[in-house]
Amino acid sequence: MAPTRVLVIAGSDSSGGAGLEADQKVIAAHGCYAMTATTALTAQNTKGVYGIHFVPPEFLRKQIDAVIEDVGVDVVKTGMLASAETIETIADALIHHKAKTVVIDPVMIATTGASLLPPEALDVLLARLLPLATVATPNVPEALLLLHKAEPGFELNAVRKADDLETVARAIRRLGPQWVLVKGGHCPFRRDGTAAESKRERELVVDVLVGGEGGEGEEVVVRLESEYYDSRHTHGTGCSLASAIASNLAKGMDMPSAVRAGCRYVQVGIRTAPGLGGGNGPLNHFHSVYTLPFSPGHFIDYLLERPDVAPVWKRFISHPFVLAMGDGTLPIESFKGYLIQDYLYLIHFARANALASYKASSMKDIAASAAIVTHIFREMELHIGYCGGFGISRDEMENTEEKEACTAYTRYVLDIGQSQDWLGLQVAMAPCLLGYGAIAKMLHADPRSKREGNLYWTWIENYVADDYTTAVKTGSGEWQPASPAQTA
Numbered sequence: 001m002a003p004t005r006v007l008v009i010a011g012s013d014s015s016g017g018a019g020l021e022a023d024q025k026v027i028a029a030h031g032c033y034a035m036t037a038t039t040a041l042t043a044q045n046t047k048g049v050y051g052i053h054f055v056p057p058e059f060l061r062k063q064i065d066a067v068i069e070d071v072g073v074d075v076v077k078t079g080m081l082a083s084a085e086t087i088e089t090i091a092d093a094l095i096h097h098k099a100k101t102v103v104i105d106p107v108m109i110a111t112t113g114a115s116l117l118p119p120e121a122l123d124v125l126l127a128r129l130l131p132l133a134t135v136a137t138p139n140v141p142e143a144l145l146l147l148h149k150a151e152p153g154f155e156l157n158a159v160r161k162a163d164d165l166e167t168v169a170r171a172i173r174r175l176g177p178q179w180v181l182v183k184g185g186h187c188p189f190r191r192d193g194t195a196a197e198s199k200r201e202r203e204l205v206v207d208v209l210v211g212g213e214g215g216e217g218e219e220v221v222v223r224l225e226s227e228y229y230d231s232r233h234t235h236g237t238g239c240s241l242a243s244a245i246a247s248n249l250a251k252g253m254d255m256p257s258a259v260r261a262g263c264r265y266v267q268v269g270i271r272t273a274p275g276l277g278g279g280n281g282p283l284n285h286f287h288s289v290y291t292l293p294f295s296p297g298h299f300i301d302y303l304l305e306r307p308d309v310a311p312v313w314k315r316f317i318s319h320p321f322v323l324a325m326g327d328g329t330l331p332i333e334s335f336k337g338y339l340i341q342d343y344l345y346l347i348h349f350a351r352a353n354a355l356a357s358y359k360a361s362s363m364k365d366i367a368a369s370a371a372i373v374t375h376i377f378r379e380m381e382l383h384i385g386y387c388g389g390f391g392i393s394r395d396e397m398e399n400t401e402e403k404e405a406c407t408a409y410t411r412y413v414l415d416i417g418q419s420q421d422w423l424g425l426q427v428a429m430a431p432c433l434l435g436y437g438a439i440a441k442m443l444h445a446d447p448r449s450k451r452e453g454n455l456y457w458t459w460i461e462n463y464v465a466d467d468y469t470t471a472v473k474t475g476s477g478e479w480q481p482a483s484p485a486q487t488a
């Protein structure tokens with residue numbers, strides 16, 4: 001399925017916690033596709049805004065047109081609008097492109113105190129943009145500023161109880177938006193719904209959503225209550241909430257569900273904030289996203305390059321025994337000893353693969369492991385022939401005692417296979433499959449290796465041959481995910 005597209009029209013926050021940078025993280029974390037039209041650049045961090053560079057409105061319009069005319073858009077979200085002229089430009093563009101779903105976060109003042117919209121732009125915001133909003137998401141100070149500008153006689157100057165939030169939301173809705181979410185984070189309540197007078201009394205945060213698809217009698221009112229959580233890591237909370245709502249709407253949720261899910265997302269983002277910066281730090285935007293620590297198709301590369309694995313792997317593949325095979329100095333008796341142990345090892349390796357058949361959850365994997373078992377069976381016959389060339393008989397191999405190392409590794413693999421799942425067993429067997437491939441490849445490419453007259457060169461060539469390298473590739477799971485465009 002192609003991802004739903006969200007266009008953000010907002011300012012950039014160089015510190016990545018608010019503005020366009022936060023918006024894009026939130027939208028990506030929701031599995032949507034983020035696009036941007038930039039109103040202004042800010043030089044900003046968690047402590048303050050040190051400069052604003054305005055983008056000319058004509059250029060902003062070009063960005064909006066370019067994006068919508070080609071990629072298209074499902075939801076538009078606005079943030080920092082910077083100037084009255086910019087707002088005019090955005091309103092014209094939204095009307096021109098018949099934007100259907102518009103989330104307007106009327107950003108005015110940064111948490112750190114800087115003005116992000118000049119007061120004279122409020123009139124334009126009220127007249128041109130709010131009427132286009134599917135939902136507007138002011139916090140209490142922004143809502144009161146808007147209301148006092150729109151209705152100089154508006155009687156409320158502060159929110160003292162949860163009912164006041166509803167009054168404010170209804171009043172903003174009269175200014176044009178279909179839905180209004182008034183965010184109560186700036187005025188926490190006591191548990192009984194009255195205003196907290198001291199820090200200790202801050203117990204509850206109430207957000208109120210008011211709206212509906214139209215018609216006086218159909219007004220929906222939703223009160224969202226959450227525990228007050230004292231944190232300095234709230235930079236970009238408003239941007240993040242509005243982007244979460246925009247993403248949820250883009251994915252087809254109805255407004256109350258989109259807002260509820262958005263609020264939950266932001267609450268957890270604050271609770272799990274990474275603690276960056278010396279001031280008002282950013283949220284954790286990715287708490288809801290499970291990320292692979294490796295690029296798909298490259299699990300083995302990731303595993304072998306991990307700092308806790310790499311040195312062990314290096315010691316394994318450059319064991320003195322291995323290096324002596326490369327330069328041909330390995331005593332023949334040592335090699336013969338290895339060949340016998342390898343035969344005994346293969347018996348347990350076949351058993352472990354049969355166990356993998358048992359542990360597999362699909363017929364395909366059951367058959368794949370069973371095929372490896374029969375392959376090992378054939379290999380063992382070849383092995384006997386190869387050993388014969390060194391004067392070792394089948395009888396001698398079958399009557400030799402397993403060495404400690406062979407017992408230790410094979411029983412480890414079988415124990416993992418017994419006690420863990422299919423994947424655990426595959427990983428336990430991997431050093432064998434991958435190790436032979438890596439060792440042969442390394443010795444084969446090493447200019448210090450002795451080719452002519454090296455008794456072990458056939459062994460090396462055997463494991464760089466096509467059939468073995470294909471087995472290594474298959475065993476490493478080197479698959480590539482299909483892109484949505486291919487699967488659509």
Ligand SMILES: Cc1ncc(COP(=O)(O)O)c(N)n1
Pocket residue numbers: 010011012013018019020042044079080107109110111112116234235236237238239
């Ligand atoms: C570019 C930009 N946009 C929005 C905000 C508001 O975020 P906050 O209220 O958390 O400071 C910001 N600080 N910077």
